[in-house]
Amino acid sequence: MEDNVPPKRSEFNKGAWTAEEDRRLAEVIAVHGARKWRTIANIAGLNRCGKSCRLRWMNYLRPNIKRGNITDQEEDLILRLHKLLGNRWSLIAGRLPGRSDNEIKNYWNSHLSKKVNQNEKQSGASARQGCKSQKRLVENAKEQGREENTSAGCEDSNIDFDMDEFFDFSNDNTFNVEWVSRFLQVDEGFN
DNA sequence: AACAACCTCAACCGCATCAGA
DNA sequence: GTCTGATGCGGTTGAGGTTGT
Known part of the structure; x- marks a missing residue:
């Protein structure tokens, strides 16, 4: 049944990000900048879709990001x-x-x-x-x-x-x- | 202590828009 | 002007944590 199944986005990793994934993503963005998210995902060797990388960066890894404690x-x-x-x-x-x-x-x-x-x-x-x-x-x-x-x-x-x-x-x-x-x-x- | 109900938040999904070919 | 891939946005989901009984 799994024969000849074309690659789908469901084959990307999903769910919570690991510290290692975070680190690799941040490294690649530091070099290449925060754009071309699919390329970034490939370069970082992350089995994640570009969207997922962008979201992770924007919501969690971006410099100066504040989390919690909304005044x-x-x-x-x-x-x-x-x-x-x-x-x-x-x-x-x-x-x-x-x-x-x-x-x-x-x-x-x-x-x-x-x-x-x-x-x-x-x-x-x-x-x-x-x-x-x-x-x-x-x-x-x-x-x-x-x-x-x-x-x-x-x-x-x-x-x-x-x-x-x-x-x-x-x-x-x-x-x-x-x-x-x-x-x-x-x-x-x-x- | 155990369980249920509720809450929070990270992440995913689908759609709209943008930009380049 | 049209097509296609990339990006951005808002809605929604679900896992894990917390609180109440």
């Missing part, structure tokens, strides 16, 4: 950003240095989603307020003269401007930083 400040920021962005974990993680999208997502699912649900039960209107907040976000952004680049979308919230670009703080976009922090302050009143 109150970070938690607060996650809550606020989730309110703005929804389940766009990579964007949220991008605002939390050293945190991975996977960790943020896990933390949300195991801790914060319950908190939020409880809060929403306590104040039934809060969900609607959240929508209002998002609408205000869009309207304010447009008022600030950013009508251009409004094509990409966030289907479930009817936000129709390019959130990725809007929240790209990486290129000295002080307008965004200041504006969002103002928004977050104003939004306090809705909680």
